Amino acid sequence: MAHLAGLGHALPDRIVPSSELAARLDVTEEWILAACGIRERRWLSDGEPAAALAEKAALAALSRAELTPGRLGAIVVGTGSAPRAFPGISADLQRRLGAPGAAAFDVPLASVGGLFALALAVDLCPRTGPVLAAGAEEMSRVLLRAPLAKETAILFGDGAAACIVAPGEGPVSVVDVRLGSDGTFAGALSLGHDGPLEMEGRTVILQASRKLPAAIRSVLDPQGLSPADVDLFVLHQANLNLLKGVARSLGVGEEKLFVNVDRVGNTSAASVLIALSEASEQGLLKPGSRVILAAFGAGFSWGAALLRVAG
């Protein structure tokens, strides 16, 4: 058993409205809204690294957990847009936090990286003490490597989030986490060292619409729970249409979905942790409630976690 001791997130200041992208991509704002439900996203300014956002998010999470960086047993960062092959954003984050010594590594799985980082933290923390699980992305830099492609440019935003995972029970306990991957689809969502983002959108949607509900049921079934027993679904904010499709598949109302994709876009690995941090700030992690986290990303890989808020 592990618990979430603190959450934090950080977004760039620069807002990129869909109207701005529509003009650059020769589409209409209405087309973007219909395609993904995103009104605006945040992009980093020149010279501003994702690690700086991760540092802000981590310091907020550490503060809420009443911990200093030196107490961290490990730092795990999910990402898909690290600016170099190695070392990862985790090394920059560790340097910024001034917390040398603890193991620090990246999980390069794009949109599911934050959830995998959290899952690894759950398993690590009984041995190492509190673990910083984070997601950090500079997806705008990936998009801007090549002429903007409307299929991807409308989706992605930059951001970071962090979560302190500590052993034992706490105000928000992790009841179970399940992960999976299928390398058959490795080529359907990939990013070379210098290349453009390769995304077979239809394949991603088809697989995600199947894998996400299955992953969610995989953490509910062993507890004798159904989707109706869940109070809040905090899913990877890939696309508003996908979120609604997952809700339909699970037979739950859209009012149970936490949604911020309209404001921050798809922040890839940071997405599910930013959403969880915002949900916490908005008082949506209510006493006694059950919360589902779920994400889908490169590999393909997917996973879900069941959280229980102390009553």
Added chain:
Amino acid sequence: MTPATEKIRAALQPFARIPIPDDVDASLFELGVLDSFGLMDAVAGLEEAFGVKVPDADLTPRRFETLAKIETYFTSRAA
């Protein structure tokens, strides 16, 4: 039109953004009949219509790109 084709057209109809073509070999994607999310819902509709669950490994767009491919897939699965 075969009974299977009629069943397929009926299953796709709720999710079609424009009229479904008569040409069974026309790409439903290139014509704009189905977008990504329409495809997601259409597969669920086809599964219900044929009483067949599409395994995850078969869940790739190319299997559902044309009326002919859809018919081939579901009739073989249902057999």
